[in-house]
Amino acid sequence: xxxxxxxxxxxxxxxxxxxxxxxxxxxxxxxxxxxxxxxxxxxxxxxxxxxxxxxxxxxxxxxxxxxxxxxxxxxxxxxxxxxxxxxxxxxxxxxxxxxxxxxxxxxxxxxxxxxxxxxxxxxxxxxxxxxxxxxxxxxxxxxxxxxxxxxxxxxxxxxxxxxxxxxxxxxxxxxxxxxxxxxxxxxxxxxxxxxxxxxxxxxxxxxxxxxxxxxxxxxxxxxxxxxxxxxxxxxxxxxxxxxxxxxxxxxxxxxx
Numbered sequence: 001x002x003x004x005x006x007x008x009x010x011x012x013x014x015x016x017x018x019x020x021x022x023x024x025x026x027x028x029x030x031x032x033x034x035x036x037x038x039x040x041x042x043x044x045x046x047x048x049x050x051x052x053x054x055x056x057x058x059x060x061x062x063x064x065x066x067x068x069x070x071x072x073x074x075x076x077x078x079x080x081x082x083x084x085x086x087x088x089x090x091x092x093x094x095x096x097x098x099x100x101x102x103x104x105x106x107x108x109x110x111x112x113x114x115x116x117x118x119x120x121x122x123x124x125x126x127x128x129x130x131x132x133x134x135x136x137x138x139x140x141x142x143x144x145x146x147x148x149x150x151x152x153x154x155x156x157x158x159x160x161x162x163x164x165x166x167x168x169x170x171x172x173x174x175x176x177x178x179x180x181x182x183x184x185x186x187x188x189x190x191x192x193x194x195x196x197x198x199x200x201x202x203x204x205x206x207x208x209x210x211x212x213x214x215x216x217x218x219x220x221x222x223x224x225x226x227x228x229x230x231x232x233x234x235x236x237x238x239x240x241x242x243x244x245x246x247x248x249x250x251x252x253x254x255x256x
Contacts, residue, residue, distance in 0.1 A: 004051035005071055006043045009036035013252050014075035016068060016090075016098070017043045018083030020235075021179045022140055024050025024168045027161075028080065030241035038252055042072045046083065048175025050168035059178040061186070065090035069097040076251050078102035081210070081234065082179055088188055091197050100251040101199040101224070104244060105207050105234050107214040108188035116189070118214035129180040136173060140165065150206025151233035160238060192221035198254045199224030202247040204232030204240075225250050 006025060009015075015035060017028050025043040032041050045052035047059050057067055064086050077098040079087030084106020090098035112119030124146075131139040144165065148157035201219035203212045205228045212228055219226035227247035229236045237244045 002052075003047065003055055003057070003067060003071065004045040005068075008032050008041045008043060009039050011036065011038040011040055013039045013255050014073050015039045015041050016072050016075045016077045016087070017041050018068075018077070018079035018086050019044075019046065019049070020081030020083050021183070022049070022143060022171050022176055023081075023165065024171075026050065026167055027164055027235075028237065031078075031237040031244055034237075034241040034245040035248070039076075042075065044068055045168065046086070046175075048172035048178075050171075053169055053172050059175045059182065061086045061089035061182065062093060065094060065098070069094050072097075074099050076100040076102060076248070076255060078104065078248065079106055080104040080237070081106055082182070085182065085186060085188070088192075091195060091199070092188065092191050095196050098197065100197050100254055101195070101222075102202065102248045102251055103199070103215070103218070104202045104236065105204060105210045105215070107210045108192060108218055109186065109214075110183040110210075118211050118217055120209060120211070122184070125180060125183050129177065129184075132173065132176055132180065146209055147234040149208040149233060150204065151235075152231045152239065154233070157233070157235070157238060161235070189218075189221070192218055195222045195224075198251055200227065200248055200251050201225065202227045202229070202236065202244055204228075204234060204236040205230050206232060207234045209234045 047057040077087040084103040091101035111122040203215040
């Protein structure tokens with residue numbers, strides 16, 4: 001059940017860092033480097049991912065948030081993509097531990113429907129789920145391509161993501177399927193108005209997975225700050241780590 005958590009940096013401000021679906025904590029290195037002078041970073045491999053591949057903990061945001069809270073000090077929680085949903089859950093359910101919330105290209109509800117025009121096409125999520133059953137590696141390749149779409153140099157970003165994704169081994173298929181179900185079913189929109197901690201919402205303007213209007217709406221509901229990085233896609237810390245760090249600066253100041 002244990003999770004792999006690495007500690008980086010030497011600053012006085014504690015930060016928990018959470019990666020996205022099918023990735024691992026090592027993907028967050030550019031952001032960690034940008035924050036290392038100001039923060040001590042607790043970088044998590046989520047269940048079934050990276051060095052936590054053999055963890056038996058289900059990839060369920062409330063369970064994962066509770067487990068990480070037991071293993072880390074009170075901190076700012078910063079999550080990217082699916083990791084943003086886990087960080088959101090921690091801030092809503094454990095505000096004494098997740099003392100501020102940073103969300104990078106994450107959303108309280110992933111799939112679009114009649115009540116949520118800011119989501120992604122639900123056919124995309126269903127296709128990912130179906131493809132995982134028959135073409136595991138091909139599905140991850142296609143997801144990498146989606147993540148890179150809209151970035152300044154998508155082909156270079158695809159190559160970079162491809163070189164990183166399996167550095168800590170292959171993610172567990174069971175957990176990847178659980179992640180897809182979370183994207184299909186989770187909806188924390190109504191809870192954002194009750195968020196009691198400071199928050200920052202940072203998105204690449206060219207993101208093709210999480211539409212920027214979803215992030216702007218979330219920031220407004222949570223009374224948080226909103227930063228849109230003009231030339232970035234779904235992973236803005238590749239190439240724009242300093243801009244992402246600047247977007248988190250109000251949270252760092254809130255804990256001083």
